[in-house]
Amino acid sequence: TLDRPDLLKEGEVVTVVINSEDNMPLSVEMPASVVLEVTATEPGVKGNTATNATKPATVETGARVNVPLFINEGDKIKIDTEKGNYQERVKE
Template identity: 60%
Template sequence: MAKASEVKTGNILRFNGELVLVEEFVHRTPGNLRAFYQANMRNVKTGKFIEYRFRTDEEVTIARVETQNYQYLYEEGDNLVVMDNNTYDQIYVPKVMFGDGVKFLTEGMQVTVAIENDEPIMAQMPSHVELVITYSEPAVKGNTATNVTKAATVETGAEIRVPLFINEGDKVRIDTRTGDYIERVK
């Protein structure tokens, strides 16, 4: 158990039996009232937003979470199998923890997984990935003066929007959080 004054932004707390990520933690002293800590937290499993005021002497439980890089191996049902590069241990991580960016995941890619009590609680992909375009309609000459985009398929099978000058075989950088094209890679 720790005091509320020891909590920092980014900590994971056990709050009302659930794991929550502290997104914002501010000390407030309103006029002649007692000081308190205003916490904005997000439930790790459900994503629900929670606001709570901690007294300065209130006891909280800071969860012991290990965050580590893993290598993505393959997909098995609703789980992704990832491997620890040091011990070669394999763990199953539910696919939903990666969000929409999972469609850009390729074998051998490094991902970050947070584990508490031998159970994955959060997973994160790299913010940008470089993938090869496997299918793209050819551009019509003269249509490149405006910000026109076309549909293209990358090596993972995901479909994205790219500028007209992108062709099959080109390597592009993609933002995994939004699925947007960033730039062509040489």
């Protein structure tokens, strides 16, 4: 289902299930996770890689996600689209 549409970027691929009898959509399925850039958050704190402490961050779609303290603006992060949870930092 489309639980977190605020995590979708324009052009993102979703799966639409259609009723074969009337061609009406039955459901829309998002990818299991998305990679988005952090556009706003407090500065990261070095050494805080092993704690469970988090801080709020805004990603490029405008969605807000709690992230670990070491995440900075400009970092790309992987987010679970079902729960809207941070999964990991993505290095490119």
